[in-house]
Structures are given as structure tokens and as C-alpha cells.
Amino acid sequence: MQPLWTFPELGAALASGEDDADGSVAGVSIDTRTIEAGDLFVALKDQRDGHDFVSAAFKAGAAAALVSQGYGRSEEDRALFRVPDTLKGLEALGRAARARLSGDARVVAVTGSAGKTGAKEMLRVCFSALGRTHASEKSYNNHWGVPLTLARMPRETQYGVFEIGMNHAEEIRPLTKMVRPHAAIVTTVEAVHLEHFPSVEAIADAKGEIFEGLIPGGAAIIKYDNPYRERLKAIAARYGARPITFGFDEGADVRGQDLKLSHDGSDLVVCFGGHRMPLHLAMPGRHIAENALAVAAALAAVGADVGKTFSVLAGLSPPDGRGARSVLHLAGGEALLIDESYNANPASMRAALVTLGSMPRPKFQRKIAVLGDMLELGPDAPSLHVSLKDTVDEADIDLIFACGPHMKGLYDALPSSKKGGYASTATSLEATLASNLRRGDVVMVKASNGIGLGSIVKALKAQFGNDGSGCQA
Template identity: 55%
Template sequence: MMNAQSMPLWTGEEACAAMQARSIGPLPARIEGISIDTRSLKPGDLFFAITGDARDGHDFVVQALEKGAAAAVIARDRAEALATACESLPGALFVVPDTLTAMEDLGRAARARSDARIIAITGSVGKTGSKEAMRLLLSRSGRTHASAASYNNHWGVPLTLARMPRDTQYGVFEIGMNHAGEIAPLARMVRPDVAIVTTVEAVHIEHFHSVSGIADAKGEIFLGLEPGGVAVINRDNPHFERLRAHALASDAGRVVCFGESEGADVRALRIIAKQDMTIVDARVFETPLTYRVGMVGRHVAINSLGLVAAIHALGLDLALAALALGDLTPPTGRGARDLLAFNGGELLLVDESYNANPASMRAALETLGQTEIGFRGRRIAVLGDMLELGDSGPAAHGELAHSVIGNGVDLVFAAGPLMKNLMAALPPERRGGYANLATGLEGVVVAALRAGDVVMVKGSRGIRMERIVEAVKKRAGTGSALAQEG
């Protein structure tokens, strides 16, 4: 009999049964992976023909089988045409009423067969970073499976579940939302033993009447908790009691809170920001714990407390987790630091370009203010619009001026229509330059930089602020004295 490690991810028979699919062609003996994109598909994968906003996966079924897919999952109304088109190709066709529903069914089957301890993470800020950190911490204790990238939505969560190997010991799932009601079905699919809410802020506020509504939406994650599971909540957040009420109304066995507040179960007594790390002096219930996090920023330290709380809830080794936090590096676009050779000296580039909202902007500006500059250097922020803020957008951008000034940021460059509100609120000496698009800012920023500067780049994904990061690196060349990219 094959052991768990030699078993495939799925057999064709198992997959067909889980999805209640009809097979055209012989069932494959082995399915080694799950794919929804032929560009990254590997031989032996099961390809799901998902219909998206821009493309229909059914148009790529022939290509998937040509690339060696073990089988393709297709909708019933496309079966006749695809059976003819794929007649001479290896690989089976699994026919289902709806391909996304079939992927959800396969995800549920993966969860049902697994003995893994499962952690689910949501929050307005810090989901992906916390997920990656939790992946690192748990991997020190056993075989760990986690979401790829930010696969946290209605297709990303079931895809991640369906990919979970049968011998997984720990699973980490990031769950996101844009609207109320989106987290609950995903949480019930994941069925976590521990559910974490990092924080609640005015993110996606255009879809809600208030931030309290966002708290209620985040609180849906507790609806999926396994009976007796643990809810982990940020005690410092103004919506703590609202989230706690959601947890107490669920099947949670207990609520654990973290933060700097007096009543936190996992509490930071002292946070010390260094140039390339953050030191946390904490108390975990009654046990003292001091550790370093291999990233910079108070917000990083606070999120690390939530991870420690989850490790404690799982009954794992806190000392081992604390050591792992020291090896943490930021995901690309979320705080990666490069010390670049520049104009005969060095320049520190902080890449926060992946996304932005008011809370993460304030945190990034605070971290920039704590970062040491070189001789004659300046603290420079290159900022792009924060999107999905609705009517509050103009005011939210203008209010960033307080964080800029309060954290001693010397110069601001800005891109996007909403950022005009920040530039108008800043004193003239702090205005470096403005453009409607990030591409219009590249040359201005690069020309203004000098050795000794620290430059932080941040904006919402749609503004493409990574162009500025690429432009600065290109100007600096390949010389790099420090590389901390995740």
C-alpha cells in the first residue's frame, strides 16, 4: 500500500466522486495539482475551466490537454463541442453543471479528508503578510499548506483547499471580501480551528454604510469555526467588542485577544524598531516572551502578536515560533527593502507598492519616520491614490498630511487624482512633485533622489506604483548592499 507522500493529490476516481462529475475518457490514475491557468499548468494537473470577467477557461481546454493536463473540468453545456475538439488528445473531460461549484466541492472534499489543524486569517490590513508569516511559523512544526499570493476570494479559497495535500498537518487560509456576506461561505468551507482578525479599518468603505459594517463582515469568519475553535482578535481595535460579540455567537470555544492594550491576553510591553528588524517584548498570558521580527514597523509587531496567539491556541512551541519570526521577510511590494548603490553612495528603497488604504498608509509613513537616513539624506514618500474609499476618498487623502508631517517625512511625490488633496494639504516645502499617472512621475522622482535618502513607494494596486520602484532600481543599476525582498 502506498504511503501518504507517494499518493497523488487526487485520483481521478476521487475527484470525480467529490464533484459528482461524468467522465468522458478513462479516469486518470493520478492528479498531481490543480490549475485554472494554462500559463502555469504542469503535466498531471487537473484544469478547471473557470468563467471569469474577462476570459472563459473553456477556450483553453484544448491547450490544457495538449500541455499534459490529466483532465479538464468543463460545464455540461460545453461538453459536446469540447468532446469533439479533444477527441484525439490524451486526458479526460470531467463534465459538471458548473465548474466553480465543482471546484468548491473538491475543496470541501479536501477539507473533509484532512486531519490538518487549520488557521484562517482576515482583516482590513495585514492579511497576506500574516498568512505568509504563519506559513513560516507552522512550517517549523510540520508540513504546512497555505494560500498562494492573495488567493482569498470566491475562487482563490476553494482552489487553495483543492490543492491541499492529503498529508498536510497545518493549513493557512487568507479570506478577503469586498461586500458583506462574502466571508461566511468561504469560512464555512475552510472550517478553521483558529480564526484571526488582524484589524478593522475603512477599507472597501464604498460598499458599506460605516466601518461598523466592515467589522460585521469581518466577523463572519467566526461562523466557520470548528466547535471549540479559537477566535483571535486585535484588542487595540475600536471594534473589538463588536468582533468579540460575533465570536461569542459562533461555535468558538474561547476568544483570545492581542495588542498593546492592558486587557490583551498576548500583549506587547515594548516595541523597538531597528533599521532592519523590530524587537518585541511581550507577555503571552502569564509567560514573558521576547523576540525579533525580521521586518520593520509597529504594525508588523502588532500583527506578530496575533500569530503568537494562534500558535499558543494550537498548543505549539512558542520559543520555536519566536525564532521563526526572526527569519521573516516581507512579501514583494509589502515592505521589501533594498539598499542600492546610488550616486557614489547608498539609497534605501522601501517597496510598499502592492496596495494601500488609509490604515496601511499611516503605518508605512510611521515606519518611514522611524527609518534612519544617511548623511544629508531625506525621508521621501512616493504615494499613489488609495482606491475603493467612495465619498470619503478626498478627505482620507488630505488627512494623510498629518502623518507626513508628524513622522518627519521631508518630501512627498504623488500620483493620481485623489492625491491632489494630499498635495494641497502639505506645506510647499514638502511637495516634491505630482502627476496624474505613476508613469508621469518616474523621471521626476529619479532625478530628485540622492545618496543618503530613504524613499518609500506606496499606492493602490490600480495605480501601478511598482513602476516607480522599477525606475529607481534601474537608475541605481544592479548594485545592492542589502536585499530583503520576500
């Protein structure tokens, strides 16, 4: 296998190179805590100035560093590549990585108000069944995450999958132009990030920016039963893209039929181009099945063997923070923990509550939701939180534990029989929740990541994850 980048390649991509000696790097890193021997360390100026850690990177085994022109060399430093701006340098390296891919390689980009990471992971495992695949780690979908993912892409990559996010207009446009996808998915458009947008129509326009980077004739994959379908199709047409719709409604180009939902998965038939293919998903929920239809549309659009890849989805479990499930060992029995703590907006919150409501009784005697604030909703935030009460009722959720000033509005609107406890912070809620759990419970934790409900998940796993000592009956 060839090195990720040789020094001459780095110098050419960056129009830089203080040291023209032979050498190569095996990876690209922006964090000395996770850097590996042989990596290129990129000294970004973000929350902290990466130039303060260049020497530490070399001590940890970095082969080279990308630094600003004004950086002063230390005695232990090795090869340095100097640029006016290190983020711009990382972007240049990302563009060079995309440009060197074989003409037979295929690239897919994913955005949307919900489901981006889930769809990206489905694409990753599907393409991996066909050839060498490179995909975004975690949710590396922002102004540095996308170019970093590109810069890490091996030249031998056959399939690339990139998640692209935003919370302001004009953020997706430069990123999709770096990625230059053959197909681009907008999973859905919903009322999120309203703090930064005048309307949901404006959010649709911002999501539609992803189509601007499509190669000529590329596929714009759009949810059929979304109110902004025609708006997105018009944006796609503006850039010469061919629209492909997905959904369960008649009229979708890639249509799901015979959907059967259960608490531990879904079964459906995927119909497109005269084909009818059965699909089993290990992850439950109608919204997951919809994402799978978007994935099928992308696979077909780039000429992949859809049938050959579908079988791998039966074994794909949801990741931490996005639906991962863990058993809690309580005195006298077990409870189930569903970790949805990484992200939340009104659409995904309702979907998670509906999925929780689908858990079968009497196997799960109580359905408990631990809910934290949904962020960036602007002046409508209080009413959007209170409006979740209808879904709580319809899903037959037994008990709500709430955290955050906006979620208190929902909590106050509930009948006393559904009130488990409220706290202003996640850490303040941990003990109350733990003391109320009992065998037969299913507990779903969901909030925007900034609320920190991940700490509750960690605390429950630490207390109840092994032998159940100290648990409540």
C-alpha cells in the first residue's frame, strides 16, 4: 500500500515546503491526544491554537507538521510545511485528495435536518461490501471536519462518503465543492437551527447548497413526502442535477412498501427501476427505514449493486448517542437503555418518542424518556418543546425526566402521573433518575449534544452496567 502522502505531494498540494527531503506521512491529525506515529499534524487555530502543540506532536511521532508561515521552528521539530493559513492549507490538501481519485471512484455526500450520520453509516457499510471505502468519522461534517476527512482519503479509495452539516447559510456550499459528489442526499428538511434562519424555506435553500458541488449530471436525492421537495428539485435543476426521490408515498422514484416495524428492527420492500428487493434493518423506526430508502437511491444512482449490499444492513447497529442500546443490570432483573443523547430537533425528538412507544409491553413495563433542551430553535423554542406533549401522549410514554429551561415547559404541561423529575442540568438529574429505575424499564435519553445528557448515559452504564450492585429494585 502506498503512503497517504509523500513529502513532494504535500509540497505540491500546499505550494509549500520548508524541507524538501524525501519522506511521507501515513495519516493526518489535528489532535495530539490521538496522533499516531507517521502522521501529518495540522496546527489549526480554533478553540486553541494548534501551533502551541507542534512540538508535542513531533514528540508523539508526527512525521511532519502543517504550520503558519510565522511559526518559529523548535529544536525537536522535523519537516514543516508552511502556509499563510493552516485551515486553507487543509482545504487545499482535501481538494488534492479528491482530485487524485480514480475516474471510476464514486463519492456520495449527505446532509439534512436529521438522519445525516445514520445515512452516512449505512452508506459506509454498503460500499465497504463492494470495495475500498472511506467515510467521515463520527460527525466530522463542518468547516474543518470535511477537509480533514478528504485529506485522510487514500488514493486507492473506490467509494467515498461524506457527511456535510450546517447551522448557517453558505456553510455547505464551499464544502460540497471540495467533495464534488456523484450523488448528494438531503435526508429531510425540518424546523431546526431556526435561531439562525428566518424560515424553514431558508433552511431548505441552505440544505440545497449541497447540489452545487455535484459533478455534471450527478444525482440529487430528495425525500418525496417533504413539503420542500419541489423547492429542492428546483435547486437541483439549477445545477444540472437529476432529481431522484425516495419515500413510502406513491410517486417516489425509490419507494418503500410493506413496512413492518418492531422494537428491534424493521422489514420492508424497496422498489425502484422495476426491482423489488426485501430489506431487513437492525435499527428500529420508520425514520430509519426512510433513510435506508435514501441510501438505496444513492447506491443505484452511482451504479452500485444494491442487492449485494443490502444484506449488511441487517447487522448494522446504531452508534453511541444515536440509538445505541445497552442492558442495565438492576436488582431482580434488567432494564434497557437507549442512548439518543448526541442530537435533537423537533422531528428527531418525535421520531425517537414514537420508537420508544413501540417497545412491547409487558416485556417493557414502563417506557421512560429523559429529555433535554433542543438548541438553536430561536424564539419558537418554548412552544416547540411544549408541542412534544402530543407525541408523549400518543406514544404512551409512562414517565418523563426533563432537563433544561425549555424542556421545563413540556414538563410543566404534563400530568403529575408522568412527571419523573426535573433538573436544570444533566448532572443534577442523574441521581433522581437512577433512584427511580426498576427492572422492566426501557429508558431513552435524548437532547441536543450541548445539554450534556451523555453524562447521564455514562453514569447509568457505570452504575448498572456490570453486576447491578447498588441498584434499585
